[in-house]
Amino acid sequence: MTKRVGVLERDERKWAAVFMAPWLLGFAVFLAFPLAASLFYSLCDYSVLARPVWIGLGNYVDLADDDVFWISLKNTAVFAVFALPLGLLMSLSLAGLLHASTVGRSFFRAVFFLPSLVPVVANAIVWMWMFNGEYGLINFGLKGLGVQGPNWLSEPAWAMPALVFMGFWGVGHSVVIFLASFQEVPVEMYEAAELDGASKLQQFWRVTVPLISPVLFFQFITGIIGVLQVFATPYIMTRGGPARATLFYSMYLFDNAFRYMRMGYACAMAWILFLIILVLTWAAARISARFVHYQGQ
Amino acid sequence: MAALEPSLLDRKQSREGIRQAGLFIVLGLLSIAFLLPFLWMVSTSLKPIEETMKMPPTFIPVPPRWAHYAEAVSAIPFFRYAWNTVVVCVLGAAGTIISSGLVAYGFAYLRWPGRDLFFWLTVSTMMVPFPVLMVPLYGVFRSLGWIGTLFPLWAPAWFGSAWNIFLMRQFFLGIPKDLLDAARIDGCSEWQIFWRIVLPLARPVLIVVGLFHVIYAWNDFLGPLLYLTKQETYTLSLGLQFFQSQHGGTQWHLLMAASTLVVLPVLILFLFGQRALIRGITMTGFKM
Numbered sequence: 001m002t003k004r005v006g007v008l009e010r011d012e013r014k015w016a017a018v019f020m021a022p023w024l025l026g027f028a029v030f031l032a033f034p035l036a037a038s039l040f041y042s043l044c045d046y047s048v049l050a051r052p053v054w055i056g057l058g059n060y061v062d063l064a065d066d067d068v069f070w071i072s073l074k075n076t077a078v079f080a081v082f083a084l085p086l087g088l089l090m091s092l093s094l095a096g097l098l099h100a101s102t103v104g105r106s107f108f109r110a111v112f113f114l115p116s117l118v119p120v121v122a123n124a125i126v127w128m129w130m131f132n133g134e135y136g137l138i139n140f141g142l143k144g145l146g147v148q149g150p151n152w153l154s155e156p157a158w159a160m161p162a163l164v165f166m167g168f169w170g171v172g173h174s175v176v177i178f179l180a181s182f183q184e185v186p187v188e189m190y191e192a193a194e195l196d197g198a199s200k201l202q203q204f205w206r207v208t209v210p211l212i213s214p215v216l217f218f219q220f221i222t223g224i225i226g227v228l229q230v231f232a233t234p235y236i237m238t239r240g241g242p243a244r245a246t247l248f249y250s251m252y253l254f255d256n257a258f259r260y261m262r263m264g265y266a267c268a269m270a271w272i273l274f275l276i277i278l279v280l281t282w283a284a285a286r287i288s289a290r291f292v293h294y295q296g297q
Numbered sequence: 298m299a300a301l302e303p304s305l306l307d308r309k310q311s312r313e314g315i316r317q318a319g320l321f322i323v324l325g326l327l328s329i330a331f332l333l334p335f336l337w338m339v340s341t342s343l344k345p346i347e348e349t350m351k352m353p354p355t356f357i358p359v360p361p362r363w364a365h366y367a368e369a370v371s372a373i374p375f376f377r378y379a380w381n382t383v384v385v386c387v388l389g390a391a392g393t394i395i396s397s398g399l400v401a402y403g404f405a406y407l408r409w410p411g412r413d414l415f416f417w418l419t420v421s422t423m424m425v426p427f428p429v430l431m432v433p434l435y436g437v438f439r440s441l442g443w444i445g446t447l448f449p450l451w452a453p454a455w456f457g458s459a460w461n462i463f464l465m466r467q468f469f470l471g472i473p474k475d476l477l478d479a480a481r482i483d484g485c486s487e488w489q490i491f492w493r494i495v496l497p498l499a500r501p502v503l504i505v506v507g508l509f510h511v512i513y514a515w516n517d518f519l520g521p522l523l524y525l526t527k528q529e530t531y532t533l534s535l536g537l538q539f540f541q542s543q544h545g546g547t548q549w550h551l552l553m554a555a556s557t558l559v560v561l562p563v564l565i566l567f568l569f570g571q572r573a574l575i576r577g578i579t580m581t582g583f584k585m
Contacts, residue, residue, distance in 0.1 A: 012407050015487040019403035022396040023419070026456025029437065030430070031422050037433035048436055094327070101320040110571060111328040115335075117563050117574075119516040121534045122556040125541050126338045129549055135350050137337050169331065173578060180579040200316075229426050232518040236538055253428050258523070263432045270428040277426060 038267040046264035059268035069269070071244050072252040075160070079248065080227045082164045088219060091171040095178035096204050109179060116172035124236040127166045128153065153238055156245035163234060163246060174219050181215040182208055213292040217284070224280050228273060249273060335560075342366070342553035349549045362550070369554035372544075377529060378536035382515060385450045385532060390510040392455035394503050400457045401465035402491050406477065416466075423459050431523070438524060445526040450517070454510065461506045464581060468502040469495060505577035508570045515563060533559050 042059055044052035063069050094112055098105055115123070130137050133151030142149040152162040185208055193203045209216070231250040234240065240247035249269070257266035336356075341349055343361040369375070403409075404416050438449045472495060480490050496503070521535040531539065537559055541552060567574065 009408070012487075013409050016403050016407040016409035016412075019399045019407060019487070019491070020409075021399075022455065023400040023403075023457035023462065026396070026453065026458075027419070027422075030434065030453050030456060031425070034430040034433035034437065035425065037436070038429050038431075041432060048432075048439060097320060097324055097327075101317060101324060103317055103321050104324070108324045108328055109575075110567075111331050113571075113575070114564075114567060115331055117512060117516075117567055119534055119537075119559055119563065120518050121516075121538045121541075122338075122559045123334075125537065125552055125556050126334050128541075129341065129553065130334060130337065135352060135354065135549075137333065137354070140352065140354060169334065176575050176578045180575075225424070225426060229428065236518075236541070250428055254431075257432050257435075267429075267432050270426070270431065273426055274429050277424070281424070 038270060041264045042267035042271050044264045046267075047261040048263055049261070052264065055264070059265045060272075062265065063268055063272070068244070068247070068252060072247050072249045075245070075247055076228060076230065076249040078160060079164060079230060080224070083167045084220070084223045084227050086164070087167055087171050088174065088216070088223065090168055091174040091219075092178055092209065092216070094171065094175045095182060096208070098175070098179050099182045099208075100200065100204075109176065112175050113172035115169040120232045121236060123166075123169075124233050127162075128237050130166075131162050154242050156243045159238055159242060159246045163237070166233075174223075177215060177219065178212065181212040185211050210291075210293050213288075214294055217288050217292045220288075221281055221284060224284070225277055228277060338553045338560075339557055341549055342369075342551075342557050344550055346548065346550050365550050365554040366558065369551045369558065372551055373536055373540045373555065374529070375533075375536075375555070375558070378531050378533045381447060381530060382532040382534075385447055386511045386514040389451040389454040389514045390507045392451060393458055393461050393510050394507050396455050396457045397461035397465055397506065398496060398499070398503070399491070400462045401469055402487075402495060404462065405466045405469035406490075406495075407487065419459050420463055423463075427519070435523060444524055445530065447525075447530055449524040450514070450520050450532070460581070461510075464506060464577075465499065465502055467580070468499055472498055501573070501576070502580075504570070504573045505580065508566065508573055509577055512563060512566065 041052055043054060043056055045055050045058070046052035098109055098112075101108070118126075129135075131139075131152035133139060133149070133154070136149075136152070138152065139149030150158045152158045189207050189211065190203055193207050198206065229250050230248050231254065234246045234248050235251055235254075238246045240251050250273075253266050253269045253273070256262045256269065340354075340356055340358065342365055343363070344355065344358040345362055348355060348358060404412065404419075434449075435444075438444055441448070443449050443452070476494060476498075477490055480494055485493070516534065517532070518534045518538065521532045522538075525531055525535055528536075528539070537555055540555060544552070
């Protein structure tokens with residue numbers, strides 16, 4: 001009997017090798033190796049054309065003295081600080097409105113969701129046209145309110161707000177998630193709040209939102225990871241301009257790697273980004289431990 | 298007393314009615330705001346170039362210039378780009394469904410030493426930002442001779458992806474184990490169980506994974522920007538951006554026509570796959 005189990009087990013391991021083979025290879029070639037290699041390159045002088053030359057922490061020391069690096073970091077931080085909380089607030093509110101309404105809910109959900117699927121290039125081009133200083137729809141609307149709108153994307157003070165603003169059109173993804181999570185909140189919770197005389201708005205902020213806080217937390221974390229890597233939209237719309245006002249971290253990283261061929265330098269930037277993400281995630285987890293409510297705990 | 302109760306109920310109902318009407322109006326206005334960029338895009342694509350530079354703008358161009366679509370398609374090698382994009386989408390989706398399915402089966406049903414540790418490692422790689430991998434990956438593709446070809450955009454999908462493995466494993470674990478044990482007793486091999494039992498039952502998750510990959514690959518800009526060097530290999534995203542950088546700021550009518558054509562397939566996928574997409578998002582969003 002024991003022998004038979006042994007055979008079965010060996011058989012199962014043989015099958016495991018077959019089933020896992022693609023990922024063992026993929027994990028090694030497309031994840032583990034690049035991860036290790038980029039850490040190594042970050043300590044080297046490296047362009048893809050020649051062998052890497054070890055320079056220790058040289059890249060990191062240079063970065064500390066690189067004004068453009070700090071500008072790109074600051075721009076990314078400013079964008080994150082506005083776009084992420086405002087975006088989450090907006091998607092929570094939209095999901096709240098959808099949840100409260102009984103008429104046409106799935107139609108409205110579809111309308112809010114749709115823009116988040118639009119290809120980033122098409123979206124960027126359409127918004128360049130929307131923000132056009134002379135013929136754009138945004139400034140036409142502002143004119144109706146008696147305001148002369150700026151030349152959004154070519155004025156350093158207005159390019160960043162424009163990018164934050166258009167980001168609201170991409171909240172549909174989290175609207176769908178929040179709406180689904182609202183539907184998991186037990187009805188008794190509302191009945192109890194209703195008996196205590198809570199208004200619908202109070203019920204939303206005091207009952208619904210705390211109960212779905214794990215979902216909110218997860219959206220916040222994935223939001224941090226996403227927002228710190230913003231690349232395509234500003235790359236297409238502004239090329240980082242005007243006057244580096246929208247030069248984001250990933251764009252400067254990309255330029256270093258593929259325009260200036262300073263790949264070691266770019267890898268050092270990438271590892272700093274990774275570190276920032278890890279620290280922020282850890283901090284968010286620590287802080288949220290006091291606010292996030294896990295049911296059944 | 299008996300007369301009071303219905304009137305109270307009435308009042309409550311009519312208050313609810315007013316609330317619903319208010320919500321409907323607010324949601325309606327917001328919907329218009331969300332649709333406005335699309336409508337503006339289509340409207341511009343149908344105007345003659347002089348009319349695009351008119352203030353106040355016309356919203357419904359008369360007559361609509363459908364010819365702009367034919368012009369846009371011939372101004373860039375549109376069908377070449379579209380074909381490249383379809384190749385990347387289809388080969389990538391097929392690859393990730395098959396490979397991630399295999400791996401998810403290995404994680405969900407087979408017992409082997411180190412499995413749980415490796416699964417944890419797999420899930421944690423989802424935290425790694427792409428820029429960290431970007432440079433060495435470029436080096437890998439370069440030494441494979443893949444730079445300037447479509448390979449880097451779809452071939453890696455054949456070796457599994459952490460997200461999809463995670464998603465499919467979750468789904469597989471929901472399939473009753475008795476079903477698999479019964480098949481084993483009947484003498485089915487693991488391969489037959491995977492192919493004949495698990496995959497057919499997992500259709501919903503296969504559709505979700507496939508749809509998401511197609512949309513991801515259709516929209517991807519950074520990948521093509523990194524690896525495609527020759528114009529004849531461009532995908533639609535890169536081709537559209539290239540066209541914009543050449544003619545941007547002038548021919549808005551053609552740019553909008555081309556953009557509409559790039560958005561259209563996504564719109565169609567959305568109309569047919571909305572339920573699967575929303576199910577997929579809720580699966581990844583909070584059923585951790």
